[in-house]
Amino acid sequence: MNSEEYKRVCARISLDAIRSNYEGIKQIIRDNTKIMAVLKTDGYGHGAVPIARELEPDEKLYGFALATAEEALILRNSGIRKPLLVLGYTFPDAYEELILKDISFTVFREDMLKDLCEVVRNLSSTEYRYRAKVHIKIDTGMGRIGVKPDDSGLAFVKEVLSHEELFVEGVFTHFAKADEKERTATEKQLSLFTDFTDRIRDELHYEIPIRHASNSAGILAYPEANLDVVRAGIILYGLWPSDEVPKDRIALKPALSLYSRIIYLKEIEPGDAVSYGGTYVAKSPRRVATISIGYGEGYPRALSGTADVLIGGRRCRILGRICMDQLMADVTDVPGVAMGDRVTLIGTDGAETISMEELGSLSGRFNYEMACDLGKRIPRIFIRHNEVVYAKDYHQDLDLI
Ligand SMILES: *Cc1c(COP(=O)(O)O)cnc(C)c1O
Numbered sequence: 001m002n003s004e005e006y007k008r009v010c011a012r013i014s015l016d017a018i019r020s021n022y023e024g025i026k027q028i029i030r031d032n033t034k035i036m037a038v039l040k041t042d043g044y045g046h047g048a049v050p051i052a053r054e055l056e057p058d059e060k061l062y063g064f065a066l067a068t069a070e071e072a073l074i075l076r077n078s079g080i081r082k083p084l085l086v087l088g089y090t091f092p093d094a095y096e097e098l099i100l101k102d103i104s105f106t107v108f109r110e111d112m113l114k115d116l117c118e119v120v121r122n123l124s125s126t127e128y129r130y131r132a133k134v135h136i137k138i139d140t141g142m143g144r145i146g147v148k149p150d151d152s153g154l155a156f157v158k159e160v161l162s163h164e165e166l167f168v169e170g171v172f173t174h175f176a177k178a179d180e181k182e183r184t185a186t187e188k189q190l191s192l193f194t195d196f197t198d199r200i201r202d203e204l205h206y207e208i209p210i211r212h213a214s215n216s217a218g219i220l221a222y223p224e225a226n227l228d229v230v231r232a233g234i235i236l237y238g239l240w241p242s243d244e245v246p247k248d249r250i251a252l253k254p255a256l257s258l259y260s261r262i263i264y265l266k267e268i269e270p271g272d273a274v275s276y277g278g279t280y281v282a283k284s285p286r287r288v289a290t291i292s293i294g295y296g297e298g299y300p301r302a303l304s305g306t307a308d309v310l311i312g313g314r315r316c317r318i319l320g321r322i323c324m325d326q327l328m329a330d331v332t333d334v335p336g337v338a339m340g341d342r343v344t345l346i347g348t349d350g351a352e353t354i355s356m357e358e359l360g361s362l363s364g365r366f367n368y369e370m371a372c373d374l375g376k377r378i379p380r381i382f383i384r385h386n387e388v389v390y391a392k393d394y395h396q397d398l399d400l401i
Pocket residue numbers: 038040087174214215216217231232233234235241
């Protein structure tokens with residue numbers, strides 16, 4: 001598959017960059033800590049399956065974390081064998097399939113335990129007894145999901161352990177502020193968590209195999225929170241969790257670049273307006289390029305008139321409102337510009353770079369959201385050693401029935 005096939009718009013995902021970020025994470029975590037690569041929202045908009053295939057063989061790679069049952073099934077059905085954990089609540093209609101496919105659940109609700117046990121009993125026969133693998137979620141301060149690290153939480157853990165239909169594979173918590181300079185809150189969360197897992201060991205006499213707490217920010221700023229596994233999300237893609245994390249411990253390479261093409265060029269005169277609402281009016285003669293990408297691709301309309309694109313190694317300002325399928329940019333200062341020229345919306349062209357962080361903050365999003373929102377109309381091309389090794393065109397699998 002040739003990336004030139006995708007002329008209108010395309011995202012290039014460098015598997016070399018992902019590999020390099022992954023190796024960087026390996027360098028800074030403890031020898032006996034493993035990595036759970038977080039591939040939710042289709043790998044933060046990058047494409048989960050090829051990334052999972054790239055990382056799966058590494059012995060430091062424990063497995064993958066997803067947000068939903070559907071995301072986990074996509075990886076399992078693509079041939080991924082390593083552990084898969086659904087980080088959020090899983091609705092009962094998915095239990096049977098997930099148990100059959102050996103996908104692990106996050107548990108924190110009593111009713112979930114009952115429902116899981118019932119499905120396990122129904123599936124099991126005298127020849128084969130199934131078990132549902134679970135990770136117990138502890139809320140040490142995120143205030144989202146999880147049982148409290150107190151007596152009530154301990155009673156929940158005890159109950160989980162009492163069901164032979166369940167196998168407690170892990171226990172974990174999630175940091176709310178590990179990406180901030182102020183350390184007290186995260187230190188408190190970590191000590192609440194480790195004190196609680198000590199109580200499980202001492203009072204319930206059970207050593208839960210895998211304790212995990214750190215997200216990307218935790219990996220960068222809290223080596224003491226490595227524990228058995230770390231959950232690496234945003235840094236795997238070469239993006240920073242925030243501006244406040246230490247950036248000297250790892251050299252991140254952004255994996256995604258976003259390209260489009262100039263589909264039309266014209267000269268406009270002073271007084272001429274561009275795009276819906278005529279919010280841009282030329283003050284001097286301008287050369288304007290129309291580019292075949294818009295908010296239909298998830299390129300935020302909030303960037304209208306404020307963001308740049310790169311053409312011929314130069315920054316060109318977007319003029320007027322971004323449309324659903326097209327946007328216009330000022331190419332007056334780009335020598336030799338021509339229809340068909342490549343436009344870089346995210347990435348590097350010559351000496352200029354536009355980062356996910358830049359567009360995320362200009363659009364009132366942040367880099368995570370900017371990446372996740374890149375739409376299904378953008379084909380993803382995966383590159384290893386300068387060669388296209390995989391391409392994903394979402395137009396080909398949008399049907400549900
Ligand atoms: C998304 C998520 C992560 C990964 O977070 P990053 O900041 O991208 O590393 C880890 N753990 C949980 C529970 C998550 O929801």
